[in-house]
Amino acid sequence: xxxxxxxxxxxxxxxxxxxxxxxxxxxxxxxxxxxxxxxxxxxxxxxxxxxxxxxxxxxxxxxxxxxxxxxxxxxxxxxxxxxxxxxxxxxxxxxxxxxxxxxxxxxxxxxxxxxxxxxxxxxxxxxxxxxxxxxxxxxxxxxxxxxxxxxxxxxxxxxxxxxxxxxxxxxxxxxxxxxxxxxxxxxxxxxxxxxxxxxxxxxxxxxxxxxxxxxxxxxxxxxxxxxxxxxxxx
Amino acid sequence: xxxxxxxxxxxxxxxxxxxxxxxxxxxxxxxxxxxxxxxxxxxxxxxxxxxxxxxxxxxxxxxxxxxxxxxxxxxxxxxxxxxxxxxxxxxxxxxxxxxxxxxxxxxxxxxxxxxxxxxxxxxxxxxxxxxxxxxxxxxxxxxxxxxxxxxxxxxxxxxxxxxxxxxxxxxxxxxxxxxxxxxxxxxxxxxxxxxxxxxxxxxxxxxxxxxxxxxxxxxxxxxxxxxxxxxxxxxxxxxxxxxxxxxxxxxxxxxxxxxxxxxxxxxxxxxxxxxxxxxxxxxxxxxxxxxxxxxxxxxxxxxxxxx
Numbered sequence: 001x002x003x004x005x006x007x008x009x010x011x012x013x014x015x016x017x018x019x020x021x022x023x024x025x026x027x028x029x030x031x032x033x034x035x036x037x038x039x040x041x042x043x044x045x046x047x048x049x050x051x052x053x054x055x056x057x058x059x060x061x062x063x064x065x066x067x068x069x070x071x072x073x074x075x076x077x078x079x080x081x082x083x084x085x086x087x088x089x090x091x092x093x094x095x096x097x098x099x100x101x102x103x104x105x106x107x108x109x110x111x112x113x114x115x116x117x118x119x120x121x122x123x124x125x126x127x128x129x130x131x132x133x134x135x136x137x138x139x140x141x142x143x144x145x146x147x148x149x150x151x152x153x154x155x156x157x158x159x160x161x162x163x164x165x166x167x168x169x170x171x172x173x174x175x176x177x178x179x180x181x182x183x184x185x186x187x188x189x190x191x192x193x194x195x196x197x198x199x200x201x202x203x204x205x206x207x208x209x210x211x212x213x214x215x216x217x218x219x220x221x222x223x224x225x226x227x228x229x230x231x232x233x234x
Numbered sequence: 235x236x237x238x239x240x241x242x243x244x245x246x247x248x249x250x251x252x253x254x255x256x257x258x259x260x261x262x263x264x265x266x267x268x269x270x271x272x273x274x275x276x277x278x279x280x281x282x283x284x285x286x287x288x289x290x291x292x293x294x295x296x297x298x299x300x301x302x303x304x305x306x307x308x309x310x311x312x313x314x315x316x317x318x319x320x321x322x323x324x325x326x327x328x329x330x331x332x333x334x335x336x337x338x339x340x341x342x343x344x345x346x347x348x349x350x351x352x353x354x355x356x357x358x359x360x361x362x363x364x365x366x367x368x369x370x371x372x373x374x375x376x377x378x379x380x381x382x383x384x385x386x387x388x389x390x391x392x393x394x395x396x397x398x399x400x401x402x403x404x405x406x407x408x409x410x411x412x413x414x415x416x417x418x419x420x421x422x423x424x425x426x427x428x429x430x431x432x433x434x435x436x437x438x439x440x441x442x443x444x445x446x447x448x449x450x451x452x453x454x455x456x457x458x459x460x461x462x463x464x465x466x467x468x469x470x471x472x473x474x475x476x477x478x479x480x481x482x483x484x485x486x487x488x489x490x491x492x493x494x495x496x497x498x499x500x501x502x503x504x505x506x507x508x509x510x511x512x513x514x515x516x517x518x519x520x521x522x523x524x525x526x527x528x529x530x531x532x533x534x535x536x537x538x539x540x541x
Contacts, residue, residue, distance in 0.1 A: 003337070007334065007337055007338065010334070011323045011326065011334055013325060087321060088318070088319075088321045089321045089322075089323065091287060091317060091318070091321060092321050093338075094286075094287060095285055095287070095310060095313075095315055095317075096310060096338040096339060097307045097308055097309075097310040097311040097339065097340070098307065098338065099307060229304045229305065230289065230304045231289075232248075232282075232287070232288040232289055233282075233287045233288065234288075
């Protein structure tokens with residue numbers, strides 16, 4: 001399986017995605033830094049213009065990194081898998097003496113693991129920047145995390161798992177409709193579902209919702225590959 | 235007789251439309267099998283089922299003596315194929331594409347990639363990205379990939395697409411060489427009948443999704459030969475000479491002046507000499523041979539239409 005994942009990265013030119021992730025992480029970091037220390041989210045009178053409950057720095061960090069990486073993961077899944085169906089390179093892949101479920105699983109894991117690591121590294125880098133910045137500058141947002149606490153890292157990992165896994169729902173839709181656009185649009189809809197708020201109501205702070213969502217996402221991942229062996233490759 | 239590839243009553247229905255019906259194919263080890271049919275006849279559908287990309291609605295495929303199942307993966311190690319058109323990772327070079335293929339096939343033989351590219355005259359373009367290849371080069375790269383791992387069975391769907399006449403000749407020679415020197419079995423679909431005619435041992439003709447005929451080229455030559463067409467002034471006298479003097483029985487009077495002689499072993503020289511000796515005036519005498527194209531058109535009933 002490791003070999004298959006490595007080959008997926010190689011043939012899809014993973015260097016391109018590494019560069020993309022670095023640029024995205026830098027821009028996200030810059031944006032969060034500007035929010036926290038340059039007051040770009042402040043009213044003219046200098047007070048923070050944030051909804052109740054989102055005046056802590058982890059709120060914009062989680063929101064923007066989640067949004068960015070959910071879309072990035074979906075774009076990668078669209079390229080690795082949906083486009084392969086469309087441009088018929090999947091025909092070639094299915095002519096190899098390898099179980100088809102294994103081929104698809106390797107493609108999904110190749111994208112998932114890359115984005116999981118990239119998201120964790122990006123979040124860590126941003127939190128670290130804010131942590132360092134807060135030692136020398138005043139932050140408009142309350143600093144609500146502790147770099148030294150274990151629960152910070154556990155949360156970081158769990159939230160990253162949920163976000164990256166959610167893209168499997170988008171993949172399922174994309175494969176069903178044979179459309180890369182559908183994959184990416186679904187990822188946008190998932191962002192609205194999970195991160196947006198209606199009045200005071202939001203799913204973002206619900207503790208059970210991420211668990212349910214992860215289970216659903218993994219269910220969709222299984223659905224994407226379960227029948228591939230007995231289905232026509234059209 | 236054992237076959238390397240055999241299909242039994244193979245049928246495929248998609249959305250209620252019968253794409254192929256009751257197709258029986260028998261391919262012997264080491265032969266070149268020409269799979270002929272007009273566009274839309276069902277050639278690619280059959281090839282997709284043989285390579286397990288599509289599943290038959292009815293019937294079975296047997297490869298190397300074993301029934302092809304959904305879980306038949308090992309058998310794919312022994313096959314090379316191009317179905318519809320060859321696809322590549324276009325940003326990668328031709329050489330990298332072939333190396334990637336070896337990795338997936340689990341085939342590690344030093345120098346095999348270079349050798350395959352050499353065989354297909356692609357050595358100079360080995361390091362160029364595939365997106366800069368011409369259609370003909372991509373086709374040759376596809377063939378190189380199909381034969382790279384020395385498969386026992388090669389399935390090629392319209393391999394001559396995009397090739398110039400020199401390229402076609404080169405590919406034809408390569409196919410013969412693969413067959414004789416490497417013992418590979420080739421199934422080649424094509425609508426370019428002269429290309430198949432010169433290399434195939436057996437041909438199968440499919441039309442409107444049905445297998446019309448499966449026959450060896452030798453049989454075509456023997457059973458569908460040729461005739462000598464004679465245009466004479468006196469048809470009665472000419473018939474008398476042919477029947478009585480030359481003891482020929484297999485000839486047909488087409489009209490008042492034309493006779494067609496199907497008898498084997500006779501020649502235009504013998505006939506003209508005998509007729510002249512008996513004072514039968516000859517306007518013209520000519521030999522007509524039936525090639526694969528004539529045979530194909532006869533089988534498919536597509537005379538007068540383009541293949």
